[in-house]
Amino acid sequence: MEDQSRRDLFKILGSSLVLTTAGSGVLSPALAQHVHEEVAAVKSLSGGPNYAPKGFNRHNFATLRKLADIIIPKDEHSAGASEAGAAEYIDFLAGRSSELAAIFNGGFGWLDTYMHKTYGSDFLTAKPEQQTALLDKLAFQKNHTPETAPGVPFFAWVRNMVVDAYYTSPVGVKDIGYMGNGAMSVFSVPKEAVDYVMSRSPLA
């Protein structure tokens, strides 16, 4: 949101609260809704097919998008990580941190070399079961091997940053079910949520 409209919004929020305080001190539901929608205004985070990467070459960026969607795929609830702009987030930061770029570019180089030696193709063009065969060796401690050890810290970086990016995007926030960041006139707790937890607890 533009700074100016944000300021206007808070002017509205501030003054209406002050105006109503003489009576009840309550923010009208309509205004609360307005505030909520205003702050929820969303810009697109995914760069689309014509996105020009800043930190990676096109091949590595495409590999990153693929990895992101394997780590956080589309499911029946929500879109996957590439739609949430996870690759663009990592690319943006790699363009500003040579330390980060080196970790990821090094990782992509190792990944493609491993895939070539094992399957005769790079990660991106390998079959899905070949891709996941490697990722299973990187993602679970019980599967670690000396041969794939260099890929383990790299995969941890990708997973961390994809998870970070996804759940700080509108898609991820919706998926997780965070419903706040609005204005409420009264704070209340739904009874069904309390009942659900108490009935499942040893303190029922």
Next chain:
Amino acid sequence: MFQAQPKTEIHDVVVIGSGAGGGTTVKVLTDLGMKVTLLEAGPMLDPSKDFKEHMWPWEVDHRGVGPNAENYFGKDIYPFGYFLAPNGYWNIPGEPFTVAPGSEFKWFRSRIMGGRTNHYGRISLRFSDYDFKPYQFDGLGNDWPISYEDMSPYYDKAEEFIGITGTHEGFRSAPDGKFLPPVAPRVHEQLVQRAGKKLNIPVIPSRMAMLTKPVHGRAACHYCGQCGRGCRTASAFTSSQAMIFPAMKTGRLTIISNAMVREILVDSSGKASGVSYVDKATRTERQIRCRAVVVAASACESARLLLNSKSTKYPNGLANGSGQVGRNLTDTVGHAVSGIIPALEGTPRHNSDGIGGMHVYTPWWELDKKNKDFPRGYHIEIGGGFGMPQIGSFRGVAAKAEGYGTKLKDDIRRFYGSQVSFAGRGEMIPNEHSFLDIDPVQVDQWGIPVPRFHFRWSEHEIKMVKHMHATFKDMIEAMGGRVTSPDLPESSASSVSVGGEIIHEAGTCRMGDDPKTSVLNKWSQAHEVPNLTVVDAAPFNGNPDKNVTLTIVANAWRAAEHLADEIKKRNV
């Protein structure tokens, strides 16, 4: 270097520092019709620009990790996250401090109008009767020259002005006050209340400086939970918005921001006659003359300033005839334990933002218990709920769950909102090993000698942390949860927070009746320099488990009224 200023204007009262103590002094004195000049080492605050309230992480390209991915590499450019109010830093470029060999200490400094009140937790607890007389209570520490009865009317004033939530409960360890209505407990907090009931641990509505009703023109809270980011409607207390901005409208307040005070000047009679400071923007030395000085720069910064204000009359530093300036340094004892509570997994989603921080807390409940192996006590702060996802929110669960794909998504959905944390905040007993002095060599970028910290926890604090750990584990297990924090290490000094880390430094200019053993009198005036007052947490004797801010405000209010009286009577 020191150019005498040609101006001969004499200011009435100069206040150094704009946090809880300085803000209160400014408010009380300008309300009484006095003219005040406020020096702040940082810039002016503009809430409409400086507060990132209601921003989503995706509104900035770096989502909060820093423009060059700093957070991923452990570089702390935002001590409490990008979205928090402009607050301060553990390390300020060009303003180092030193730590004596064998000690550990972290020094948080805020350099902005309003200081740490722009971002603090706003937990607002009265000290109890025994907190003012700790030596009488159990033979440890030093008594205050005043009692709870002396402070109580000022707690009333502070609470009525600031606006504090709470309920009347009748605990001796947590005196009741003038409260606004409390906020309904969140789901996990209701579960914690049940666990407390089972274990005989009280869990009562929290006492927080957020407005559940409008107060003095400040709007009621809109429950976005983001008080730590700064509140544009000023529904969460800050000295900047609630005290200093209104005082500016009186026409009696002059503000000099970006003014780093070098020393307090004295005249031939030994009274404070002015202040020498660096105008940071131009690196120019300036001096102003005044009738009285109020120091409220934060406990350690204030002690540093007095120790650096040396003269032939005061060779050991200003008001330091007792040698107690810098001594008795304390911080709060901190220890936290988190757990996953399966009963909370899959809780029907709802908005649990509320006020920023806990809606319920546990006051110290074992005051009357015999045979404890540590003195005094602690309170418990409770965390949990559906917070706004941030960078790092799910890193732990992703690493623990391992794997990837739809299962990872499911794991994160299940985890979200199922975590509960308990943070103990306990009392440290002052000890002879914990103090600050002036580093003999190091100066900051303004040429001001820096403080050197000496700090050590004693067995009292280490034993208290063991009690905290066992209690929090019991609470988590009573809810059917499992502890996710590490066990206490064998060498348990390392399980206590680092000194300074809880940002409740106090005690460095203790008040007392005897000028030989204390720095300030019962009005927080220096024994040796009657027109010098210190009103942050430096005057405190000890550091009860009650968080310092409310008592800073009450004590500063009391000191300011007295100072105004003394000025009117021409005693100062």
